[in-house]
Amino acid sequence: MKALVCVKRVIDYNVKIRVKSDKTGVETDNVKMSMNPFDEIAVEEAVRLKENGLVSEIVILSIGQDSSQETIRTGLAMGADRGILVKVDDILLEPLGVGKIIKEVCEKENPEMIIMGKQAIDDDCNQTGQIVATLTNYPQATFASELKKNEDGTLNVTREVDGGLETIKVKIPCVVTTDLRLNEPRYASLPNIMKAKQKKIETIESKDLNLDISPRLEVLEVNDPPERKAGIKVPDVSNLVEKLKNEAKVI
């Protein structure tokens, strides 16, 4: 079984982001970039499935600029076999456009499983997996916290939903999007990082795919959120309760 894992290069989750003064977006110059954390979980899951003999080949796909090669290498160092970079230049990517590109790559690669993050921590869209599932007409198992392969080749996927945990059974090929509790991603070892340098990354120019990926949303401006001011420190429990009762009037 071949697994395709989609990874996005995003500002590292530890970075305190700054909105640009001209309000066109957030500052990305000299900012640490990393693989989207949910995508690390996706790569890890694919590698575990391979270690358990359920997956035979792992292909990492990223859509972005040349710099996304580095993100693909991270996935290769974790244990994936080869990479594909679909290069886009200045166009502002949106989930629908990304989904169309991923679908195109799926037609060529025919993966039995597409594993993606549930959410990119930059745009916080939580859409692309659902879009890919719809375009490919594969079943979607979103927000996965556990995968189990059944005897008949289907997958049981436990999903983190608002009221608890839901388990669904999906046929293969399918799209899985990862939630935080699916696994804990490994760090790549030095020898594996070295080995990853030899692995192949194919580059495809997005314009050669002849897709309409032009943005549908115009970003008018990006602003700082309203600030929340620090309040006071209270000396003890009775003072806290007194304040909550008489000042805030919330209890």
Added chain:
Amino acid sequence: MKSLVIIEHDGKNIKQTSLSTITAAEQISKDVEVLVLGSNISGVLENLKKTDIISKVNYCDEDFLKHQIAENLSEVIISFLKDKEFTHILLPSSTFGKNLGPKIATILDVQQISDIIEIFDHETFARPIYAGNAISKVKSKDSLKVITVRPTCFEPCAQNSNVSDEKFEVSSNQSKSVEFVTYDQSESDRPELTSAKIVISGGRGMQNGENFKLLEGIADKLGAAMGASRAAVDAGFVPNDWQVGQTGKIVAPDLYIAVGISGAIQHIAGIKDSKFIACINKDEEAPIFNFSDYGLVGDLFEILPKLENELN
């Protein structure tokens, strides 16, 4: 302009998230209808028909819609939309809406606008990005708009009306590639996390699941919902659906009490719209103090029993 709100429900009652989404829809256009899909939903319909603002309840009641599988729901929604003239389709940005919204948008070839927090006009919206550390104002060029709405940013609409309903029949079949297996619902007599007036959450500082009992007594006294940080959930102290934050639940109660939580940006993203935040933390340098109206420095194991006592 005319909006359609897809209703989230649990088979018996509609969710508060739906009522907030209806309020958001009204800010776009006064003409709002709703669509509810399920199996044996007479209770839901009764409840829904009381809702203000909406002019009509459309519904489809079929066995195969019982478990709200996105593949089944989206197919029915698309066939419902045929020959109708809606300009906006709205869903709550709960796991229900997040799972379903992008499917509908994709079939209609539109770019969904996720998790809006403010409406400027029928095509311009604000949405948080980077865990709410920036707010993006976007204008949609799609002629039909599919939108998910952050429920905590819109008051639930009132329910004092009597709206007419219309049944919608479908010929579509159940998806053959997805099947429902089980649903492990978290049992709780407490208010729902996302709509509670008071929320008390514990973090890694609680040390184990057993110690959450210290919060329970307080939650009982305050009628509060209980939540947690990711660290507490990952460590298995409490169930997954207690997680508050960027990638968990967004809450905006009158009072949020954070206990043994450091205040990472991903956690703050889920609580910043709370009216008041109080925290208990032994590290006076913890970032949570920068966001709290009332901070108490000290050991939670000493403070919590005192707090419970004080509330008597």
